[in-house]
Amino acid sequence: MRRIKYFPEVMEIEAYVYTAGPIGTRWLEALRAGRLTAAYCPKCGRLFMPPKMYCPYDFEEVKELREVEPVGVVETYTVVER
Ligand SMILES: [Zn+2]
Numbered sequence: 001m002r003r004i005k006y007f008p009e010v011m012e013i014e015a016y017v018y019t020a021g022p023i024g025t026r027w028l029e030a031l032r033a034g035r036l037t038a039a040y041c042p043k044c045g046r047l048f049m050p051p052k053m054y055c056p057y058d059f060e061e062v063k064e065l066r067e068v069e070p071v072g073v074v075e076t077y078t079v080v081e082r
Contacts, residue, residue: 023051026065037065 020028023039027050030037039051043060047068055062 021053023053023062023065027051030065030067036068036070038068040064040066 019025027037027039036049037051038047038049039062040047041055041058041060041062042064043058044055046055046057047066048055048062049068051065052062054060
C-alpha cells in the first residue's frame with residue numbers, strides 16, 4: 001500500500017524566487033521600455049519571441065536581442081476560461 005506524503009512546511013515553490021533568466025529579463029525590461037524585441041540565433045538566424053536561451057533547432061546559445069517591428073501574424077492561440 002502506497003502512503004501519501006505531505007509536507008507541513010512551506011512548499012518549495014514558495015521558498016525560492018524564480019526569474020525569467022538572463023535573456024528573458026532583458027526581454028521583459030525592453031518590453032517595459034516600449035521596445036518589442038526577439039532573441040536572435042546567430043547560427044540559423046531565427047528569431048524567438050518569447051526568447052529562448054538556446055535555439056531549439058541547433059542548440060546554439062542565444063544571447064542577442066533584436067528589435068522587431070510591432071506587427072505580426074497570429075498563427076495559433078488558446079482561449080482559457082475560468
Ligand atoms: Zn538556431
